Amino acid sequence: MERTFLLLAAFIFSSGQCRDTDPSRDPDASLAVCKSDICSLIRDLGVYSAQTLELQRLIQEQAQQLKALKESTSAAVPRMAFTAALGPSLDPVPIDITVKYQVIISNMGNGYNPATGNFTARVSGMYYFRYTMYNNLNSPVANSGMSLMKNGQRLVSTWDTAGDDSNDSATNAAVLQLEVGDNVYTKLYAYRELHDDSRHLNTFSGFLLFPL
Template sequence: MERTFLFLAAFIFSSGQCQDTDPSRDPDASLAVCKSDICSLIRDLGVYSAQTLELQRLTQEQAQQLQEQAQQLQALKESTSAAVPRVAFTAALGHPLGPVHIDITVKYQVIISNMGNGYNPATGIFTARVSGMYYFSYTMYNNNRGSTPTP
C-alpha cells in the first residue's frame, strides 16, 4: 500500500499538472486543477485499498480451506490404511503329481508368497482369516502325449 501511495505521489508531481511554470498564472487556479486531480486520485486509492483488503481476505480464506482439506485428506489416508489385514498366497507344486484316484489334499511345496500366512505348506490347507471374497485359480498341464485325458 505504501508503494501505491508513493507511486501516485510521484505521478502527480512528475506529470506537471500541479507545477506552475508560468509565474503570470494565478496560483489559486493551478491549485484548483491539482485539487480535483488529487481528490480523484485519493478516491481511486481508497477503492484500490478496499480491493486489496478484499483480496487479502479471500486469500486467507482459501489458505484456510486448503489447510482444512489437507487435514481431511490426511485423516482419510490414516483411516483407510490403518492395519487392514491382507491375505494372499502363490504357490507351486514343485514336483509331478498323479494320476490320483482318491481324494487327497495337495500340498504345495514351493511357496512364492504367503501374505497373511493363510496357507500352511505342512498341511496344504488355506485358512481364510479375514472375511471377504477370495479368488482361487490354478493351472495344470499334461505332458503325457500318448494318453487321453480322463474325466
C-alpha cells in the first residue's frame, strides 16, 4: 500500500502537476505550495488506506463469525431419516409379529434398528412414516394385513385378505409427534404373510420433519 502512495506521488511530480508556467511567480513559493498539496494528498490517501484496511478486517471478522454461526446451526439441527426393505419373505406365523426390515437403504441418525424392527426417536419432534405391504398370492387367497404402530398403539393399517389377482401392494403413512424414546414399527398380524425379493417390494421409511 505504501509503495502505491510513493508511486502515485512520483507520478504527480513527473507528470508536471507541480510546474509553474508563470515566469513572474517565485519558483520557490510555487514549489512550496506544490509540496504542501502533495503532502496533503498523501495524508488523505493514508487515512483512506487505514479506513480500507479496517473495513477489510471487519469484513473478514464478520465472514468468520458467519461461518462459525452456520457450522454451529448445522450441528445443532438434528438429522434423522431412514429407509429399510424387508429382504426375505415372511410366511404366515401363529402370532402377531414386529416386522424386521433387514436391508438398510439409509439410516441417518441410527434411529432404525434392524434387529428389533423399531425406529426409536432420539429427538422430540414431528415425524413422517410410510410403509408398503406386498403379497403375491402364495396361498389360495390374498393374505396380508399389517399396521403402523407407536408404543403398542395401532395407528394406520393396510389389509388384503381376499381376491384372486396374482399380486397386491398397499401403502399407508402417518405424521406423528414423538418424544425421545418413543418407538415406531410395523406389525404383521397372525397367519398373514409378506412377499419380497431383490426388488424390495416391502419398505419402511421415516424422517424428522422438525424438532419440538
